[in-house]
Amino acid sequence: MSSPVPPSQQVVSALVVQQCLRLAKSRGIPTDRFLKGAGISREQLAVGHLQLPWLPVEQQLHVALEEMDDPLLGLHISALINMASLGVLGYVVQTSSTLRNLIDTIIQFDTLLSNLGRTWRGQEGNTALWGWDCHIGDALVARHAVDCVLGCWASLLANLLRKRTSSPLLGVQLQHSGPRDPQHLREYEAHFGCPIQFNQPRSALLLVPETLESTLSLADPTLHSALEEHARLILNKRTATGGVALLDQVRGAVRGQLARHVTPTREDVAEELGMSGRTLHRKLQDAGTSFRDILDALRFELAQDYLREPALTVEAVAQQLGFQESQSFIRWFRQLAGTTPGDFRQQAQKAAPPG
Secondary structure, rough: EEEEOHHHHEEEEEEHHHHHHHHHHOOOHHHHHHHHHOOOHHHHHOOOOOOHHHHHHHHHHHHHHHHHHHOHHHHHHHHHHOOOHHHHHHHHHHHHOOOHHHHHHHHHHHHHHHHHHHEEEEEEEOEEEEEEEOOOHHHHHHHHHHHHHHHHHHHHHHHHOOOOOOOOOOEEEEOOOOOOOHHHHHHHHHHHHOEOOOOOOOOOOEEEEHHHHHHHHOOOHHHHHHHHHHHHHHHHHHHOOOOOOOHHHHHHHHHHHOOOOOOHHHHHHHHHHHOOOHHHHHHHOOOOOOOHHHHHHHHHHHHHHHHHHOOHHHHHHHHHHOOOOOOHHHHHHHHHHHOOOHHHHHHHHOOOOOO
């Protein structure tokens, strides 16, 4: 059993972020605002296999979830996801020969999409279990993530076991609490087609054991083997290069601390990354940069974005960037931009398109 990775080392595939943005946009959440807050460029988003630091994405998802105010959003996302949109993992899963093979394939390759949880398979008495242990720290985001993952699996079963005359699902167990609205409970039951139990010690689909040996409708052993090898090569290459680059990990940790309106320090970031401040300094030096350079670059990028927001005073911008005093922020900004925050704001407003 693998242990959860530290939050600062959690990552998510750009493919997953694409799916989140697709629904968020349909609910009126500005894509550019989400990407800017998460520190993701459109160029990065377009590279599906790219692994992105999770914490900034998690923060933006929390804000978006509160705005959308949909207690079943995870289920609603799962109904929209096409497995083909999940890259090589989606294809290799669909070509599995049996349900047992499918689950084991997900267990082997689910880190292609993220390291935010662990897929597992087990059995208790006459019940087979297919579960997901969620390692997301934010409770609101975690709730919807669990609903989305298990909801996707249920949809996948319905699609690949179409020839079965009876449902393979005996029930669903969810760790989170149940909905208050009876109509929402009916939606859960309609999506999964079986009884739902909440406040359980785990989140899992409960299956008829014989279902594990059922042949799937898109089974293709030859193609599956080729896709499996391709997926293995991607994981091996990612392991060889250290997964998410250290610079991205540092930027993610710094963004997380800035989002909490604290002053990021090299020691605090190093602790998040599981190393000493001296080791982090040496590794950044080897990469041709420094902690101060990364911090200044991120602060300057955010400062320009904040100053374009008329509702934020210079004092508020300074506080959001972790400066103890607004004068310190003004001196720092002038040194980097060659102008004061107030002058920059005026110039930005003049350059902005009307309306």
